[in-house]
Amino acid sequence: MTKTWFITGVNSGFGRELAEQVLSRGDRVAGTVRREGSVDDLRAKYGDRFWLGHLDVTDILQVRKVVDAAFGELGRIDVVVINAGYGLFGAAEEFTDEQVVHQITTNLIGSIQTARAALPHLRAQGGGRIIQISSVAGLAAHPGASLYHAGKWGIEGFMEALAEEVAQFGIEVTLVEPGGARTSFSGSSLQLSQPLAAYDDTPAAAVRAFKDTAVPVPGDPAKVAAKVIASAAQQPAPMRLVLGSDCYQGATAALRKRLAQVEPQQASASETDAES
Template sequence: MTTRTWFITGVSSGFGRELAEQLLARGDRVAGTVRQDGSVDDLRAEYAERFWIGHLDVTDLARVRDVVDAAFDALGRIDVVVINAGYGLFGAAEEFTDEQVVHQITTNLLGSIQTARAALPHLRAQRGGRIIQLSSVAGLAAHPGASLYHAGKWGVEGFMEALAAEVAPFGIEVTIVEPGGARTSFAGSSLQLSEPLAAYDNTPAAAVRVFKDIAVPVPGDPVKVAAKIIDSASQEPAPIRLVLGSDSYQGATTALRKRLAQIEPQRAGAAETDADA
């Protein structure tokens, strides 16, 4: 088994925590970021020599580069950069405050972009490496009540797909991970709801309001998801997208087929706006 060095944002919970645990247990080195002191003290105690910790809130965009630089300085070569930190903010678009909009987009989109940009000079200098971006089936399919979450995830999808082509000449590969619902702490610590407006009662956007009150069954096993992500680092070439979960596959394929069905009948009409020869 090939041992690697990984950089992972957000290792205190969710997929980030599961990835760190599995990687350290198998002998890899991990540089992980956390927002709160003490959140990974158990891993630090057990794997001190192979576990580097940086304190980072990805909304502090200037500090992202400082922490990434420090991780590469401390560990030398880093083989895989996993961009994982993020959270979900749900509700009707009109219900969000301006501050909530900025914080969600800064965390889920700008934080991801800045982490990738900070890692690229190092990956180019070492002539290779891999970036793994945690996205979601929500980056491929859209539902009412999740417009702002989709905005971040769809933005990440476009950025990372274009980035993959930009950095391929340097031996750098990119994978976008598309998990469905998984039994992590997301619905607790990482899920927030807008303040409801009565105007949206009994509308499609209001369906997300039950997320905090009802245990919605989800099929995904975070242990299996993390293992698949780790395995993908050995795939050559890297998969540009890694769909994980039967719900993710169903949601993504349904949405993509629907989109094609909307576009394909417009072929002739689209050509009518071409300039005359």
């Protein structure tokens, strides 16, 4: 059965791959881009099956306006894919205040507001699916990526709680956890802080090579997109969709490490309980 998808950031990366695959199988797409003209080829090829909105997810009023317009013009939207975002890397001390605000506004608040804008429509139509593109960076943390982790860990908590809030309305939520993939992320979607010499020989400095070095990554964007599309038909929806051997290894190692930090404190934790 034909589905209608709303996908943010369809000009590149996973968003572009998802839009192409969904359109090629006959579904409709409401896509968003920040830069007009970046998907003219899709508009020419797919015509009225490809609805396009101009959206900067840091503009909260624009988020609601574009989401409302997509539902208003297309009617039912079955799947909302929240994908727009970028990477900002460096030591925490190296970022400017403006960089901190923009990264969190884009990756965390923008995702939250997109979901919030879609919820009234999904409730009114009796259900639907929200798919949030997260990352292994939402499950494991590394030096030099503190701000990126802040956004991804934040959206993980938001979406996990949201899933329980809206299940009664027939709305399901999935967090997509890709590892490294061969997209344009290391190019146009990746920014670095202005380096401080104090961090030259620290673990945080390793991220500085991202722009200058072809870092080998295993993920195939086309395969990732195909798995995401297939997950939209799974019942019940997977809460987390782990994609990539590096994601599985990194996530399970991080979770085991966290358990090892917590479990030995079972007895001491209860020492702060109030006496009955």
